[in-house]
Amino acid sequence: MNRITLTVAMLCGAVVIGCAQTPSTPQATKYGDGELPIPPEYKSWPKFLSDVQRTDTKQVREIYINPIGNSAKMGEAFPNGTVSVMEIYKAREASDGTPLKGADGKLIKGELLKIGVMGKGAGWGETVNPPELRNGDWVYAMYLSDAKTKAPDDLATCRSCHLPLTDKDYVFRYDEYFQKRAN
Template identity: 35%
Template sequence: MTIRSYLIIASAAAALAALAIAAPVRAGGDKIAFPESHEAGVLFTTVDRADNKQFREFYASAAALDAAKKGEPLPSGTVITMRQYAAKLDAQGNPEKDANGRFLKGNLIGYAIMEKRTGWGSEYPDNVRNGEWEYQAFKPDKTVNTAANLGACFNCHKPLDKQDYVYLYDKMKAAAK
């Protein structure tokens, strides 16, 4: 075999391997249906993101907040909904602030969801898997945002394994009744 044909075969094999890793993550996200009733849960905190000029709202069930308060993993069936809004900008393009110094919400630009259910995640290798969590992104019209990189969701949340892969675990704890 020439070096050139070896390289072509090797790079094709690498591309296939990358697909094999990306594909299950993409399919896993399809388990998540748009959480139509998220507003019936608790709006447990909001976050101003200066880096991408977003204002975000976070919703979860009272049962999930109760589990966080006890320091337990969140129960099967937990859905955490992030509503992403563009921050309102001033004439210079900087986020406007309210009397408390918080961003003001402009247009809804999307949703990021994480959901866990007993048995989910078992098809992933350990270096990908985040317990029983799956991730999905939706557009403002509630259809799946197929441009989202769901592998990145797993990757960035993975270091939070001591608090069930949830960044805002302490905010959930604080919001429990």
């Protein structure tokens, strides 16, 4: 429990009435790796990128970004409160393991394997150890397809792969996103 939630809980204990809700917005709660939940409404968010072709890993990915993140301008870092959700689908394969392709030459989305999330908030990166693996204030989590059960991924691997992208706010396909976005 972080300090803000704790304070509210203490106030609620004293007051009781009018305390039905504790703060649950990303800004009010400080998350570390593995703690950031998948917001249930993420499919209604703006698309970050759609139908990302990963022939190397035989996957197709759908990436969403929340409206706070979508308000960033090209060249800027994403604001605190940004959350990005990435669905990872297995690409369909022929019986010999060759990836199947549609008439458009693209991989065909099969079953949903996992859902990854990254989000940033003031001071969230401070919990990261070792500090050399800090990605600014971003934290990471990976779930199975139910969006609730934690996937067995080592979250340090997320950090080390995204780490070199310091001038893109640790976000892969930063340029592609801003170039494809309508404005």
